[in-house]
Amino acid sequence: MDCQIPAALAEGWELSPGGTMLRYRHFPVKHAFSTRLGGVSVGPYATLNLSNSVGDSAEAVRENRERFLHEADIASYWATVQQVHGNRSLAISALADCAGQVADALLTDRSNIPIGVYVADCTPILLASVANQRVVAVIHAGWRGTAAKLVAHTVEHLCQSYGIKPKELLALIGPAARGCCYEVGSEVVAALRQSDPGPAVMTHEPGWVIQEHDQLRVDLPLLIKRQLESTGLPAESIQTAGLCTLCCSDLCFSYRRHGKSAGRMVAVIELSS
Numbered sequence: 669m670d671c672q673i674p675a676a677l678a679e680g681w682e683l684s685p686g687g688t689m690l691r692y693r694h695f696p697v698k699h700a701f702s703t704r705l706g707g708v709s710v711g712p713y714a715t716l717n718l719s720n721s722v723g724d725s726a727e728a729v730r731e732n733r734e735r736f737l738h739e740a741d742i743a744s745y746w747a748t749v750q751q752v753h754g755n756r757s758l759a760i761s762a763l764a765d766c767a768g769q770v771a772d773a774l775l776t777d778r779s780n781i782p783i784g785v786y787v788a789d790c791t792p793i794l795l796a797s798v799a800n801q802r803v804v805a806v807i808h809a810g811w812r813g814t815a816a817k818l819v820a821h822t823v824e825h826l827c828q829s830y831g832i833k834p835k836e837l838l839a840l841i842g843p844a845a846r847g848c849c850y851e852v853g854s855e856v857v858a859a860l861r862q863s864d865p866g867p868a869v870m871t872h873e874p875g876w877v878i879q880e881h882d883q884l885r886v887d888l889p890l891l892i893k894r895q896l897e898s899t900g901l902p903a904e905s906i907q908t909a910g911l912c913t914l915c916c917s918d919l920c921f922s923y924r925r926h927g928k929s930a931g932r933m934v935a936v937i938e939l940s941s
């Protein structure tokens with residue numbers, strides 16, 4: 669399966685002119701979901717691998733980061749922590765707060781500190797509030813984090829820490845492994861079902877579990893959208909890019925498709941001063 673770009677992108681989303689990033693046109697905060705286009709890396713990292721932890725040349729990664737940051741109009745390298753598929757979120761007020769930390773979500777109310785997560789199939793989620801208190805968050809949610817209700821936990825953390833309400837939040841769900849391709853075992857579906865807020869909070873969405881013959885597939889972005897709604901975000905405040913990283917391999921790195929040495933993309937968000 670190969671998807672057609674930009675036809676597969678949902679309404680309101682766009683690929684940047686240089687191709688290094690996707691963004692949602694109407695989002696009020698500076699943000700970017702990187703792609704695999706427009707970089708200098710070769711082999712499994714071609715071309716815009718942004719991670720130094722997958723065996724790519726450091727020089728290529730440095731150049732790729734510069735190109736991406738330039739196009740995203742972000743001045744400095746993003747704050748990041750060690751991601752472990754857990755359900756911990758970390759609020760930071762300085763870059764140094766990330767040192768030695770393990771978490772799968774970052775929050776901040778500070779300007780000019782870009783925060784980011786690395787992904788290749790896992791779902792990247794960005795949250796922002798611009799109403800009263802300006803705050804942002806970035807989340808890395810694979811199936812384990814989703815099953816552990818990381819997203820709902822992060823919304824709660826954000827609201828409690830900064831005195832805002834879920835209904836003030838806007839959310840973007842980036843490219844990820846989706847229901848067309850993301851095959852899992854029944855134990856994964858069982859774990860995810862525990863985190864499903866249930867039909868009572870949702871309207872007319874298709875199911876996030878797809879069963880065909882003896883194959884099970886899941887659509888994490890769809891389940892994550894349900895989880896976000898269950899915390900109090902209005903449905904119209906949640907935008908999903910629509911792309912599947914597994915079948916949109918021209919545009920996205922995929923751990924499932926390319927293996928351990930797959931390049932990594934990032935999702936970044938930054939409050940401007």
Ligand SMILES: [Zn+2]
Nearest residue numbers: 848849912915
């Ligand atoms: Zn797919």
